[in-house]
Amino acid sequence: MRADCASCFGLCCVALPFARSPDFAADKAAGEPCTNLGTDFRCGIHGDLREQGFPGCTVFDCFGAGQKVSQITFGGKDWRKAPGTTGRMFAVFPVMRQLHELLRYLTEALSMPQARPLHGDLRRALDATERLTHQSPEALADLDVAAVRHDVGALLQRASELVRATVPGPRGKRGNRGNRGDRRGADLIGARLDGADLRGADLRGTLLIAARLRRADLRGADLLGADLRDTDLRGADLTGSLFLTQPQVTAARGDAATRLPAGLDRPAHWR
Incomplete structure (x- = not known):
């Protein structure tokens, strides 16, 4: 669940919008490549993002969704060489990002000994969420990700309560x-x-x-x-x-x- 930008087609720099603010030095519409994105899908100012007025970029993490969409969902076809994939790829990326965030939380919950009574449910939720990430682009785009987040969130809340109940108080x-x-x-x-x-x-x-x-x-x-x-x-x-x-x-x-x-x-x- 860690981003591998070398295996991604710069999706966060294209698919997502941002507005001129203290976090971003310019406006960018969804689906429009950032002016700092190079032909190799690398950021031209990556080492100086904060100094160049883009601190918002430094706090974004796709949790590995970028490489999943680029290399698995779309089989390594990038949006520049296969323009017919553009709309679907950019629609799928935010969905995949949310699913990978849930995978990250579920994996953490499974590492908590205090949540052991829920480990079976957590493992099933992890496996089910992972299966969702391997669906077709069409199925991912139509996925009710809010419902998935709701169900997983309730399970994570129960795990949290078990752990926090053991934390010493005053x-x-x-x-x-x-x-x-x-x-x-x-x-x-x-x-x-x-x-x-x-x-x-x-x-x-x-x-x-x-x-x-x-x-x-x-x-x-x-x-x-x-x-x-x-x-x-x-x-x-x-x-x-x-x-x-x-x-x-x-x-x-x-x-x-x-x-x-x-x-x-x-x-x-x-x-």
């Missing part, structure tokens, strides 16, 4: 998270939460844009879908946090004292 009492427990979907944009004890908290889909979480304790917190753009995580402890992805980390601000879960890289722009 004064070391397990399962006692007080009013920290459920902030799911809350609007915490710009909130000052320096040093907050958020161990085992449900922060799914929470808006934490530009929030201050310096030295906050986020061990075991569920961060699936949380918006961490410009979130100040300097000195924060995210060890063992659930469903945190590299794009979320890259979108945030941190430093050498920020502790991340295993498997996630410290962004180069963190100071």
Whole structure:
């Protein structure tokens, strides 16, 4: 579930739209190649995206959907040499990206010992989702991906609850998270939460844009879908946090004292 840009036809640079903003230096319509995309499907400013005004590109991850669509769904036929594939390929890519994101979450859930009672269901959901990714372009384009996300999301929520129930709360009492427990979907944009004890908290889909979480304790917190753009995580402890992805980390601000879960890289722009 890691992007292999060398095996992709630059799909994220063509299929997806973006608007001029602090994240993107120019407007681009869906299906229109980015002006920085080369004939080899590589980005001409990849090493200087932030300096050139494209930080939004640095936080995008297709979770391996790009190479799946390019090499498997369309059998290695690129949209430049086979223009008849263009519309279908660009329609399938966002669907595949969502399916691969779900595969990433399910794989993580299967690695959680506390979720063992659900491992059978999680394995079946993983296999079923993987089968969906091998459908024809037409079937993928027509897929009700929202329904798939709903079903998988409910299973991931159950796994999260099993894990978070074992996270020590205040004064070391397990399962006692007080009013920290459920902030799911809350609007915490710009909130000052320096040093907050958020161990085992449900922060799914929470808006934490530009929030201050310096030295906050986020061990075991569920961060699936949380918006961490410009979130100040300097000195924060995210060890063992659930469903945190590299794009979320890259979108945030941190430093050498920020502790991340295993498997996630410290962004180069963190100071």
